[in-house]
Amino acid sequence: MSAHTIDSAELAVGDIVAERTVHLTRESLVRYAGASGDFNPIHYRDDVAASVGLPGVLAHGMLTMGLAVETVVPWLGDAGRILEYGVRFTRPVVVDPDAGADVAVQGKVLALDEESVTIDLSVTAGGTAVLGKARLRARRG
Amino acid sequence: MPVNPELVGRDFPPTAPYLVGREKVREFARAVFADDPQHTDPDAAQALGYADVVAPPTFAMVIQDLTLQQLLAEPDSGIELHRLIHAEQRFAYTRPIVAGDELVATLAITQVRPFGKGAMVTSEATITDADDAHVVTATSVLLVGGDDQ
Numbered sequence: 001m002s003a004h005t006i007d008s009a010e011l012a013v014g015d016i017v018a019e020r021t022v023h024l025t026r027e028s029l030v031r032y033a034g035a036s037g038d039f040n041p042i043h044y045r046d047d048v049a050a051s052v053g054l055p056g057v058l059a060h061g062m063l064t065m066g067l068a069v070e071t072v073v074p075w076l077g078d079a080g081r082i083l084e085y086g087v088r089f090t091r092p093v094v095v096d097p098d099a100g101a102d103v104a105v106q107g108k109v110l111a112l113d114e115e116s117v118t119i120d121l122s123v124t125a126g127g128t129a130v131l132g133k134a135r136l137r138a139r140r141g
Numbered sequence: 142m143p144v145n146p147e148l149v150g151r152d153f154p155p156t157a158p159y160l161v162g163r164e165k166v167r168e169f170a171r172a173v174f175a176d177d178p179q180h181t182d183p184d185a186a187q188a189l190g191y192a193d194v195v196a197p198p199t200f201a202m203v204i205q206d207l208t209l210q211q212l213l214a215e216p217d218s219g220i221e222l223h224r225l226i227h228a229e230q231r232f233a234y235t236r237p238i239v240a241g242d243e244l245v246a247t248l249a250i251t252q253v254r255p256f257g258k259g260a261m262v263t264s265e266a267t268i269t270d271a272d273d274a275h276v277v278t279a280t281s282v283l284l285v286g287g288d289d290q
Contacts, residue, residue, distance in 0.1 A: 022174050035165075035172035036203055040222075052223075061227050066173030066199035073197075074177045078189050079237050082198050086231035086280075136198075 006076060006117060007140050011109060017119065018072045019106040024059055024095050032063040046097070059093040064103060068123045068134055072107040081138040083116065088132035093125045101125050116140055142219040144260035144285050146253045148212075153248040156207040158271075163240040166194045173197050186239070193240035201232055205266040205279035208248035212264060220262065220285050228261070229282035235275045243271040246279075258287025 004011040029043045038060055041048040049057045065087050073079050095101045103125050110120040121134035163183070170180035175197045178185035186194045213222055238244065245268070252263040262283045268276045 028172075032172040035169045037206060062199055062202050062230065063173060065230060066175070066197055069198050070173055070175040070177070073175065073179075079177070079179060079195050079198055080189070080191070080234075082234055082237070084231070084233050085198055086229065088229045089227055 006081070006138065011112060011117065013109050013111060015109045017107050017109060018075045019104075020071050021102050021104045022067050023100055023102055024063075024093065025100040026057065026095060026097055028100075029057065029059060029063070029095060032060050032066075036060065036062060038062065054092070054094075056094040056096065059095050059101065059103075061089040061092075064089075064093055064123060064130060065134070067103065068105050068121045068131060069136060071105040071121070072119055072136070075107070076138055081140075083137045083139060085136040087121075087123075087134040089130075090132040091125075091128055091130045093130050103130070110135065112140070114140065143287075144219040144253050144262060145215075145217050148215070148218060148250040148262075149253055151250065153208070153211055155245040155247045156204070156211070158243045158245050159204055159207065161196065161200075161238055161240050161242045161244065163194055166196045166200065166240050169200050169203070170194075170197055173199060191237075191239050196238040196240070198232060198234070198237070200238055201268060201277045201279045202230070204238075204244050204246050204268050205281065208246045208266040209264060209281065211248050212250070220283075224259070224286040226284040226286070227281060228284045229280075231280040232277055233280075234277045236277075238268075238276060242276070244268050244276060251280075256284060259285045261285075 033039050106122045107119045111118040116137050118137045123131040167181045179195045246266040249265045251265050264281045266279045
């Protein structure tokens, strides 16, 4: 992992700036539902998820998006550096009632200039990408 | 009922002011596995120059959600929650949301275009503070399925 800080002249394209794996359980989903106000039952009821043809209870896309960006916030030092952040929700994260689900996040420098750095976030579950074009741009100064 | 293309350009009233509480920020931070102390410790946030704890970047969705409720409540929208898929989400920030902020969001539908049997709807929420200064613009791309066969 890159030892370079966001304002270092040695920071380079391809540097991995942060990575972690977050273990999600059904409790995580209920906690996010309460914190966010998104009480769509596909995120906590197996019967409802099955009735609409889903393979199981799914993590909220916004939970995945939220934990992904928070992987790099300690490296950024200040969440207020972030100018833009966007993702595509490409695949759902199925959260098994017993085993839960592991979401792996890696942040890598995609582009940079003197003012800003663009970080590409690789976000996978079970080896499959669950977010597409997950990118943030942050101020370096 | 298909998605109403006349939603584009329609004026919506600003949402009721949302007062961002310190404990709400802490609760949200815990829910998104936000471990950095700026989200939970006022001293850490103040050391970065903020008045109080800094909300995680995706907290803006909680405010944007108020505008999506407005959209779903439009009687002629043709958009029903059970046929909706959240396809994309973007945020463009002027500054982070901080506990103590009183925020309002203004909804605009910027695009409705046909997609398969349904439509792709781009819904934008411009979030401003008590001084009417821009904080963040939150954009959702929603896929609305066609009528059931």
